Amino acid sequence: xxxxxxxxxxxxxxxxxxxxxxxxxxxxxxxxxxxxxxxxxxxxxxxxxxxxxxxxxxxxxxxxxxxxxxxxxxxxxxxxxxxxxxxxxxxxxxxxxxxxxxxxxxxxxxxxxxxxxxxxxxxxxxxxxxxxxxxxxxxxxxxxxxxxxxxxxxxxxxxxxxxxxxxxxxxxxxxxxxxxxxxxxxxxxxxxxxxxxxxxxxxxxxxxxxxxxxxxxxxxxxxxxxxxxxxxxxxxxxxxxxxxxxxxxxxxxxxxxxxxxxxxxxxxxxxxxxxxxxxxxxxxxxxxxxxxxxxxxxxxxxxxxxxxx
Numbered sequence: 001x002x003x004x005x006x007x008x009x010x011x012x013x014x015x016x017x018x019x020x021x022x023x024x025x026x027x028x029x030x031x032x033x034x035x036x037x038x039x040x041x042x043x044x045x046x047x048x049x050x051x052x053x054x055x056x057x058x059x060x061x062x063x064x065x066x067x068x069x070x071x072x073x074x075x076x077x078x079x080x081x082x083x084x085x086x087x088x089x090x091x092x093x094x095x096x097x098x099x100x101x102x103x104x105x106x107x108x109x110x111x112x113x114x115x116x117x118x119x120x121x122x123x124x125x126x127x128x129x130x131x132x133x134x135x136x137x138x139x140x141x142x143x144x145x146x147x148x149x150x151x152x153x154x155x156x157x158x159x160x161x162x163x164x165x166x167x168x169x170x171x172x173x174x175x176x177x178x179x180x181x182x183x184x185x186x187x188x189x190x191x192x193x194x195x196x197x198x199x200x201x202x203x204x205x206x207x208x209x210x211x212x213x214x215x216x217x218x219x220x221x222x223x224x225x226x227x228x229x230x231x232x233x234x235x236x237x238x239x240x241x242x243x244x245x246x247x248x249x250x251x252x253x254x255x256x257x258x259x260x261x262x263x264x265x266x267x268x269x270x271x272x273x274x275x276x277x278x279x280x281x282x283x284x285x286x287x288x289x290x291x292x293x294x295x296x297x298x299x300x301x302x303x304x305x306x307x308x309x
Contacts, residue, residue: 008293012286016279023278024063034080034269054079055271066275076276081268087276090261095227095243095280097167098257101176102242104237108181109188114231116185117192118219121200121227128249132189139186148179148252164255176253180242187238188231196227225299232299236292240284 035046050056054065069075076087122133139147156164156175163172199205200223208218247259254260258277265273 004293004297005290008290009286012290016282016286019282020250020275020279021063023275024066025059027269027274028059030266030269032197032269034271036269049105053078053272059173069177076279077272079270081265081273081308087273090273091258091280092260094256094261097255098243098246098259101173101180101246101250101255101257102239104173104177105180105242105246106184106239108177109184109238110235112181113185113188114192114228116189117231118196118224118227120189120193121196122215122219124197129193134195136186136189139182140190142183144183144246144248145252147182148176148249151175151179152252167255172253172255176246176249176255179249179252180246184238184242187234191230191234195230196223199223202226225301229296229299229307232295233292236288236290237285240281240288243284 004145025128033046035049041049045179047056054062057065066077069077074088076091079087079090082090101168116132116136120129123129148279152164153173161169161171163169164175166172196219205218205222208222213222243258246257247263249255250257250259251263258280261273261276264270265277
């Protein structure tokens with residue numbers, strides 16, 4: 001297992017390097033400039049700002065200096081738009097918000113999606129199966145910018161205490177977490193159903209039934225571990241995406257998380273903030289996928305034997 005983990009870490013480091021490199025050069029191809037705001041600044045002021053932030057140097061020199069600051073000092077640089085704020089400070093402020101939203105959203109998705117998928121697999125071909133898969137398909141097809149307003153109108157305006165915008169009370173997390181949870185629950189339900197159906201068709205399940213074991217015991221003891229492998233494979237990148245990639249949901253509900261900062265940084269051409277968020281997002285993706293690989297090795301005897309070779 002240690003060899004597999006080291007291989008995954010090396011692959012992840014390469015992915016982060018390529019991701020940051022592509023982002024570094026692409027953001028500089030965006031039209032506009034970080035210092036071109038509503039009020040046009042004099043040319044000599046823009047030249048001074050470029051010199052202060054090192055933007056007057058060649059792209060290659062900037063690139064090498066960026067990696068030097070990260071590797072030697074852990075410094076992602078200052079924000080070009082938010083004065084006196086470092087990129088690391090912005091991430092430190094926004095990450096707990098996105099983390100709370102992601103944990104609650106994923107928790108709801110697991111609590112809804114896995115039981116729904118198991119019930120659909122157990123009731124295969126029945127009306128219950130069709131109904132669950134219908135709602136799952138709706139959750140997959142409807143984008144977040146449609147579900148978020150619908151929940152805001154149907155729940156936010158009729159249940160006292162729920163807020164449809166802002167981050168000023170504990171109940172502000174309910175609607176955005178529910179939005180993210182419903183979307184991901186649809187994917188998890190379909191993956192869980194497919195995995196359970198594959199396991200339930202195996203010979204050892206038929207043997208368990210022939211021995212007289214109850215259906216609930218067969219599902220919990222014999223089919224659950226193997227049937228959830230596809231869903232577990234999805235959870236890693238999905239959780240990382242929930243934490244840092246919920247741009248639409250955070251924008252709809254005006255939540256000061258990493259997604260909202262990423263949208264604003266792209267609009268404002270804040271190069272250093274975009275690069276820092278992409279770097280942080282890449283690290284989360286690598287760690288989430290590593291955690292999933294470890295979980296799959298533990299749950300799947302075949303992978304466990306392969307990793308030990």
